[in-house]
Amino acid sequence: MTDDDTTATRAPTRRDTLKYGSAVAVGGGLAGCSDLLGQSESGRSDATGDGAYTVEMAPVGEVSFESVPEDVFTILGHHADMALALGRGDALNAMHAPGYHQSLYRKFTHRLDGVSVDWEGLYASWEPTKEKLIELDSDVHLADPAKVATADGWDEGDIEEVRTSVGPWFGNTFSGSHETPPSEWTDRYEYYTLWEIFGKVARVFREGRRFEELAAIRNAMRSTIQARLPPESERPSAAMVLFSTSDDGKMWGYKLNHPGYYAAHSRPLGATDALADAVGPGYGEDGRNITLDYELLLEADPDVLLVLGPMTAYHDIGEIRANLRTHEVASELTAVQEGRIYTQGARRQGPLLNLFQTEMTAKQLYPERFGQWPGYTDGDPYPEIPEDERLFDRQRVAEIIDGRV
Template sequence: MKKNRLANYLGLVTASALLLTACGETETIEEEASVDETEETNEQAEENTYPLTLDNYTVSEDGAEFTEKEITYESRPESIVANNQGTAELLLHLGLAEDLTGVAALYGEGDADVSEGFADIPVLSEGYVGKELVVGADPDIVVGRGQLFASAEWGTGTVDELNELDIMTYIQTTSVPGATFDDLYTDIDNLGKLFKVEESAEEFSEVVTARLDDITASVPEDAETLDYAYIFGAEGNNVDVYSGAADTYLNDALSYMNLNNVFADATGEISMEALLEADPDVLLLVNYTGGRAPEDSLADLEANEALSSLSAIQEDRVHTIDYNQFWSYGYQILTGMEDLSNAIYSVN
């Protein structure tokens, strides 16, 4: 009787072991099948997406003249060089930290929300980056401000030059003359498609819209339109007035705050006489890394007797703005707008 029980027990143990082994093999097979299915799904999704054709641009060798161009991307770029700080920050918001292999032009305040990811990106140059360093980073694509796609010491190389080296390009639509604030949504949408992060792009567009709505709501309903002018530097009696005529993206963005670029239609350099004649309500003093301290420039502006009649100086309406927030042609303009709204419209 005991022998039969023992035999039965051993039989059960053996059967259980065989069953467990079979289950383990089944689970392994199922896991491998699941991985294979996922990879197959990803490959199928990529096949369905690419080749992807987007409306974009080429630019002249000096980075000044833009030409519309359809660009076809045969596959998802896996390594990215951002030719300026703000572009890299935008790509980080879209979840592309692991794809960024280089950044340049660190000329302003960074976005604290993505500072940790930004710190991990190799800095090719703290100033504008040349073609040699860009190519040396071996990127699949260069993304960023259009004016920097130039065949010059400070340029990344032209679109055609980079394409000939099998390096793809994407010029921010916002950086092209004629752009409006809506082109920020175009860039976010295009980059979402190009890098297969459509959901992140859609979510970030909603964040942009919410912030813009808050900014416009902060402007009093009875606020009159205020004229402004950019001051890129002031030292002694020398004042560098910048027209911003080509920066239509910035001009349109600030129009949401009832601010009007008084030199939006100007050509050539802006003289002191032209500034005095225009007499803008607001002066925007540009601060950029490596430049003169804005408080020193402000002191010289206020001490300049030739400018003493300007309304902006008499009414203490000289406001410092950050280079990265404005001239990265990205979402950072919203931070600049928020700061200006607080400075101009807040009730003391």
Template sequence: MAGDDTSPDRPTRRNSRKHERAGSRRGSEQSERTRRDYLKYSGAVLGGTLLAGCTGNSNGEAAETTTESETRTTTETATQTPEEDTSYSVSMAPVGEVTFDAPPESWIAYDGGYADMGVALGKCDSMTGIGGAGRYYTYYYDELPGVSIDRDTIENNQLSDAGMSKEIFYELDNEVHVMDPEMLKNWFGWKQEDVDEITNNVAPFVGNLNFRREDEWHNYRYYTLYEAFEKVAELFQEQDRYEAFETLHDNFIANIQRQLPTADERPNVLLVYAGSDRPEEFSPYRLNDKGTSKKQWNDLGVGDALAGTGIEGLSTTDRGKIDYETMLEIDPDVIMLRAHERKSATEFRETVLEFMRSHPVAKELSAVQNGRVYRGGYLFQGPIHNLFLTERGAKQLYPDVFGEVTGDAELFDRQRVADIVTGEF
């Protein structure tokens, strides 16, 4: 199967059904109120009735006398207990502080990393869609007893299908948008007034684009994977689950790092993107930018093969590519190739690696000759993804220590992860 990603850093706007669905949304908006508008309207009518003192009922019975009504109202007012204020705030760059009356009951993320955070916090059922389903990999959930995601809902409600238009935000009518609004402005042409409109009429944004750190427009704070995860836990008021994940993660990483070879015995890695089974050109990534998509490689202590070469990583403004001749000048110990995450390790070796072995230039690369070309992991990864990808990376890089990548060795407790997600911890 060819690479499922169509672009190395953002999905192409898929236009099949786009105009049909957009037309449907416009018709829907013209013919009915949104759920939130209806609730606000109903609340106003109900409140008005109560304030009016219930002047009558459907059976036409006489209204209570003024004296009786005033007496009961006075008594109720005297004995009524004030409602407890359950509001709370979450502060995350670039939006800043956002206040919620209660945890959101419906939400959508732009990318699979934030979607995975929501799943880790037990919010599978309230996720209404995603930015693009193609890069949200959910097959690892199959290894977690009792954890699943409704792929039909995710695939039927993709923001990218509607060209990231405001209409689909109105249609899905979520209570929070877990995404960075600056991404909408810099990737999809939104204006600040568009962000304000959706914030005021639908729901706020909470999120920070942190999978890489090479975009010039991102001139505000970045968050590590677990810093962002903690903010999402605050958003959903699931701090206990977050803390359980943090403990599991820290112990897992510490256990792996204790077993790593010394620094001078670790390989250097070239991380690139190419969606073809017969790749000729590659978009390079830099491991030194500390983006969340490189977390496992940094935790596993590898060197960046592009260090000192002058080659910059892929960004919004840098779309440069390298070929096999450039690779041969670098001759990395290991090549990690993104955009093949729906292949198994064996399928990848039988397609991409076999092509490289037959290529007149690629076959001269040490990594190709030694069979050290692997799948490079997700562009967007959350805490569950990261556990699996770190385990896989440890096997890819250090098979003598952790076992072959095609083997069945497990380096962390799947049941423990499932228990945290399902609340049994």
């Protein structure tokens, strides 16, 4: 499958045989999305029925399950999103910043009839403690152990203890921006696309059919977008930024077309990244992001400013716009002067957020091709879009999540 996410690649080290505990990886290359489709009837790991089954994903290797997991531990939003998309949003017992993610996802699930999230009071799982994971007694830890290894107080012995005495790990995080994992994990790491990770997570829950249906919707939207994109010479320049919630003037920029699922909604739209060559204080060593100031942003001078955060309860897009219009330097930005300052959701996206954000960003960048973006009002849900201007079928997505397929 031609993918917005760069096709899966290995971490920059050898990996001839993947081993984790007693698990040994099998097979060679990574499957593309088309290879992940159609497996619910093939007798492979996502097939329906009783009995033990196995699923493979780096960096954990091949993981065995005696039955479909019921209690699910997560950390980052892309894994929580995947559980929600597979009809298991209520199975989560932990996630990073549950209040933040609840406020964000409620904006989108408002447009999915019968789908809701209630993550109030979940264990805030970054950074996690081994004692809490033992207490939660989860059937699966939908989290990347290589990421957990970067938290204070964790070593590989602790990760192995949780795996053997509580429940397996199954997650992949560093594919988000192709960040280098900790050195002890590099030989067993591979980078996947967002939808490749989702396909593997679907196998864990034996939900191959749900995955197939959602992937088909996503692929249809991608085809529509590719057919309508204007020539590269007619595309605007854009910058994706996050402003500090404190009144300190800090902001960060993120690469629109960088490899990894963080840019899975912006990269297929092919806009010119105004920050592609930006260099400044705090510049990410691997090119993922950059610490900005207004002078540097003005030097880049994007036609469109995509602002992360205001779809949560922690940022106010109206206040951000007002501050930009009155700032001595920021007021000179083309995006500010032309009123093209738009709300974004989050970079750590799973399949549901990816569907909405791809549609949203297409309209923000190319309103003449995909219809006007109605705008976002602080505190409101994802805006209503006329049915004939939608890029995917909300009702069908809701039915898939709800099991009505």
